[in-house]
Amino acid sequence: MFSTREYLEKKTGPYGVGRLSYLQSLVTEFQDSSQSDHEIKEQLLANLANFAYDPINYEFFKKLNIVDLFLDCLEEENERLVEFAIGGLCNCCLDKELKEHIIGNSGIDLVIKCLSKPQENTVMSAITTLMYLVTPASKQDITALPVVECMLRYAQCHNKQIANLAQVYLKDYCTPAQIEQAKAIQQELAETFTEDLT
Known part of the structure; x- marks a missing residue:
C-alpha cells in the first residue's frame, strides 16, 4: 500500500x-x-x-x-x-x-x-x-550480446518465474537479429565444448 x-x-x-x-x-x-x-x-x-x-x-x-x-x-x-x-x-x-x-x-x-x-x-x-x-540511452548496454545470451539460457530455466522474466526481456527488448546472434554464439560454444570432450 x-x-x-x-x-x-x-x-x-x-x-x-x-x-x-x-x-x-x-x-x-x-x-x-x-x-x-x-x-x-x-x-x-x-x-x-x-x-x-x-x-x-x-x-x-x-x-x-x-x-x-x-x-x-x-x-x-x-x-x-x-x-x-x-x-x-x-x-x-x-x-x-x-x-x-x-x-x-x-x-x-x-x-x-x-x-x-x-x-x-x-x-x-x-x-x-x-x-x-x-x-x-541505456538500451544498448542492457541488450548487449552477453546479456541476451544469458537471457536465452534463463528462458530455458527450470524456475518458471526466471524463465518467464527472461522471455519477457527477449520479447520486449531484443530484436530478432540480436537473438539470432546470441543463439549463434551459444551454438559455437556448444560445438567447442563437444570438440573438447572428444
Whole structure:
C-alpha cells in the first residue's frame, strides 16, 4: 500500500519518530555495524529495501543516498546483502531521478553481474531491474550480446518465474537479429565444448 504524507503524519503523531529520521537511523546503524554482524546488516538492508516499495520514501532515499548504499552492496561477498540490495533497487528504480542516478553510477554493469549470482531471488530482481532501467540511452548496454545470451539460457530455466522474466526481456527488448546472434554464439560454444570432450 502506498502512503500519503497526511497518513504518515497521522500515524507518527506529533512526538513520534518521522520517516526520514527512521530511515536515517537504519542507514547509520548499517554503516556502524561491523562486517562480522552479518545478520544485523542483512536485517537493516532488508528493511531499507522494503521501504523502496513506496514512492513517498523516494525523496528520503535521495537525501540519505540509500540508492548508493544499495549499489555498494551489490559488490559484497555476502549473497544475502546482494539479494536485498538488488531487491531495493528493483523496488525504486522506476522513479525517474533514481533511475538516472542508478544508470549514471555504473548501476547497469553492477546489475548485470547479479545475473550470475546463485540466489534465484537475486537473478529475478536483476532481470526485472534491467527491464525497468531501459531507456533510449541505456538500451544498448542492457541488450548487449552477453546479456541476451544469458537471457536465452534463463528462458530455458527450470524456475518458471526466471524463465518467464527472461522471455519477457527477449520479447520486449531484443530484436530478432540480436537473438539470432546470441543463439549463434551459444551454438559455437556448444560445438567447442563437444570438440573438447572428444
